[in-house]
Amino acid sequence: MDTKLLKKSLKLFTVFFRIGMFTFGGGYAMIPYIEHEIVEKNKWIESEDIIDIFAVVQSLPGVIAVNSSTFVGYRVAGLLGAFAATLGVILPSYIIIAIIALFFYNFRNYPFVNEAFYGIQAGVAALMCNVVYKLSKSSIKNGFAIVLALSAFLALTIFGAPAIGVLLIAGVLGLAASTLYNVKNKEEPTK
Template sequence: MKLLLDIFLTFARIGLFTFGGGYAMLPMLERELVEKKHWVTEEDLANYFAIGQCTPGIIAVNTATFTGHKLKKIPGAIFATLGVIFPSVVIILFLAAFVTHFAEIEWVQHAFAGIRACVCVLIFFSVLKLGKKSVKNLLTWGVFLVVLALAMFTNLSTVLLVIAVGIFGVIFTALKERRKAQ
């Protein structure tokens, strides 16, 4: 029960400080889950993001569900998910009830311009950490650069990209194993 509460509170904190959608939560996830709590590894996070890309639903929720499930099965998954959406639900209900045209208030716009600049830097540091663990040799550098170029300069859907890389991964690994076995 204590762990479930801890899961809920940790994910509520992550949900509270996730500005600008799924990817922006990566720095918080690294800090809270990998460095502070040691619940998952850097590799786990990269796996969850890859799976989250090609399964239905919001990546933040998928990641929370995965981590919660790893720690404490289905109750863990439920508490983590409820935690990560809790702050947003409360904030939006509050805004919907009391504040109209929230996004047009001038100081709000200035505050969030600042927050976005911070988010940029945080994502940059997170990507460096993630890259150190996942991009290590010629093959992984190749995959990284090709996917980066396709994601930036074409309109291919990310779902398609992840599925294509997944299929490539299965075939490549199977062939490698076979050669090893021979």
């Protein structure tokens, strides 16, 4: 095997391990770390490419933090690089969660932990409200989107519909609506 690729992949692993260790609060929190480690320190990728990569991986299944690591790894050192970066970014949380999972249920019986978790549950509810609010502001821009969001909400809340089924139907409806829209505007050239 190409030793240069192997060396690069090892480096990718350690860089993304560090990134994985310090990424609190989801995918976008990673961007500054990636900029620092990948663009400035190692000059593996241009800064504009990082933004493009984040735009692309958002529309793919999976977690943004992991997807962007895979993508950057692939760009830098092919399949081996993608594997090294992905493993690197996942491993820190695996280790931390393993420690918590192995000791968690003992810890759950300590005094005050139950009371703390009553508080945490209310806090998580507030956090989730904020997520829904922020996502709605950025992604719900027309009547079609409002109807879809409400239907999905009701399907799950009232009828207990399977989430995957709701997503499949929504994807098909989105495709159908945008195709109809494009056909209607055929005379006007669209980019």
